[in-house]
Amino acid sequence: MQPPCKHVAQTKPVTRFIKPTEMQRLLGVSRSTLYRGIRSGCFPTPIKLSENKIGWREDDFNAWLYNR
Numbered sequence: 001m002q003p004p005c006k007h008v009a010q011t012k013p014v015t016r017f018i019k020p021t022e023m024q025r026l027l028g029v030s031r032s033t034l035y036r037g038i039r040s041g042c043f044p045t046p047i048k049l050s051e052n053k054i055g056w057r058e059d060d061f062n063a064w065l066y067n068r
Contacts, residue, residue, distance in 0.1 A: 015057050015058065015059065016057075016058040017047075017049065017055035017056065017057060017058070018055055018056045018057075018058055018061055019053075019055055020034060020046070020054060020055075023043075023056060023061070026061075027043070043064075044056055044060055044061060044064040
């Protein structure tokens with residue numbers, strides 16, 4: 001009898017990232033207001049996804065939104 005396959009993928013939650021344009025739409029603010037809010041600490045700090053891209057984990061955004 002063969003042992004169970006050891007290479008079965010384990011299910012892990014997939015993290016969705018929110019782009020700045022979507023963040024603007026969700027919050028109803030302009031681009032300059034979004035970045036001003038980030039600098040002042042009013043909005044959550046984004047994560048650097050690559051050299052020229054930032055984003056927010058959807059879970060982090062929801063936690064910020066509902067716990068402020």
